[in-house]
Amino acid sequence: MAIARNAAQGLRERIPEPTAAEREVADLLPIDADPDRARLAIERVPLWFHTFSLDGGSLYTSGVARDHRYRLPALSQDLTGLRVLDVGTFDGFYAFLAEARGAARVVAVDNEQYRDWVSSRWGVELEGGEGFEAIAELLGSRVEYRRLDAYDLDTLRERFDLVLCFGILHRVESPLGLLAVLRRRLADGGRVVLETYGVGDSSLETRSAIHVCEPGEVYARDDFVYWGFTATSLDRLARHAGFAGFRSLAAPTVDGRPRIIGELAV
Ligand SMILES: C[S@@+](CC[C@H](N)C(=O)[O-])C[C@H]1O[C@@H](n2cnc3c(N)ncnc32)[C@H](O)[C@@H]1O
Numbered sequence: 277m278a279i280a281r282n283a284a285q286g287l288r289e290r291i292p293e294p295t296a297a298e299r300e301v302a303d304l305l306p307i308d309a310d311p312d313r314a315r316l317a318i319e320r321v322p323l324w325f326h327t328f329s330l331d332g333g334s335l336y337t338s339g340v341a342r343d344h345r346y347r348l349p350a351l352s353q354d355l356t357g358l359r360v361l362d363v364g365t366f367d368g369f370y371a372f373l374a375e376a377r378g379a380a381r382v383v384a385v386d387n388e389q390y391r392d393w394v395s396s397r398w399g400v401e402l403e404g405g406e407g408f409e410a411i412a413e414l415l416g417s418r419v420e421y422r423r424l425d426a427y428d429l430d431t432l433r434e435r436f437d438l439v440l441c442f443g444i445l446h447r448v449e450s451p452l453g454l455l456a457v458l459r460r461r462l463a464d465g466g467r468v469v470l471e472t473y474g475v476g477d478s479s480l481e482t483r484s485a486i487h488v489c490e491p492g493e494v495y496a497r498d499d500f501v502y503w504g505f506t507a508t509s510l511d512r513l514a515r516h517a518g519f520a521g522f523r524s525l526a527a528p529t530v531d532g533r534p535r536i537i538g539e540l541a542v
């Protein structure tokens with residue numbers, strides 16, 4: 277069962293119930309909370325981005341993010357001992373998953389820019405960080421959350437073996453600037469798993485093209501999606517930023533939108 281807040285609660289855009297696809301991803305992190313605590317957690321968060329499995333497979337948050345199954349092959353089952361950085365974490369699903377898979381230290385950062393597009397898209401006002409906090413409490417998690425802009429990551433003064441950069445490169449004004457700061461935070465032998473918006477045009481795939489989106493083109497009333505990338509354009513940006521390149525792992529269409537995921541290694 278999932279509890280969604282829909283038209284009856286005055287949302288501008290319907291929040292779908294999680295399908296089997298979202299539940300399959302959520303089930304990788306079974307939280308197993310007491311049902312009353314799980315319900316309280318759901319109620320205190322006005323909108324969820326990620327779908328979480330709260331009480332062993334019957335109660336799920338109604339996350340607005342759709343079908344992340346294509347990301348799973350890019351995530352190692354065993355992260356024992358690694359230092360992991362999750363950039364643009366939102367509710368933190370991937371940071372908590374890294375912790376559950378054995379990471380020694382996980383830092384999750386977000387500048388909470390999502391408050392603007394959640395407000396314009398759904399008419400919901402978030403304080404910022406409430407979904408992350410609710411799940412951290414249920415899990416008794418040690419993941420460290422920082423409200424921080426990705427361009428200020430150097431203030432962390434530590435380096436990471438694995439950096440997760442999901443769903444954010446197309447939302448920043450300077451993609452090359454973001455890749456350069458990620459490169460500086462990477463430990464020797466480390467890698468970045470990068471997921472972003474694609475171009476959805478097979479004639480462009482082999483070219484170093486970057487699609488510039490119309491405001492609201494990708495999600496209605498969300499003016500913060502600026503770019504779509506090909507594997508070739510990501511590879512060139514990666515090399516400008518000091519990586520060896522971008523290795524594409526998958527470029528699926530999800531919910532009618534092109535996505536691309538791959539690895540940046542040094
Ligand atoms: C679409 S969500 C993706 C959430 C999660 N990483 C995922 O893919 O499942 C993008 C996130 O990046 C954050 N973000 C955007 N620009 C950022 C920046 N410059 N620094 C830190 N976070 C940023 C947003 O606030 C939002 O939480």
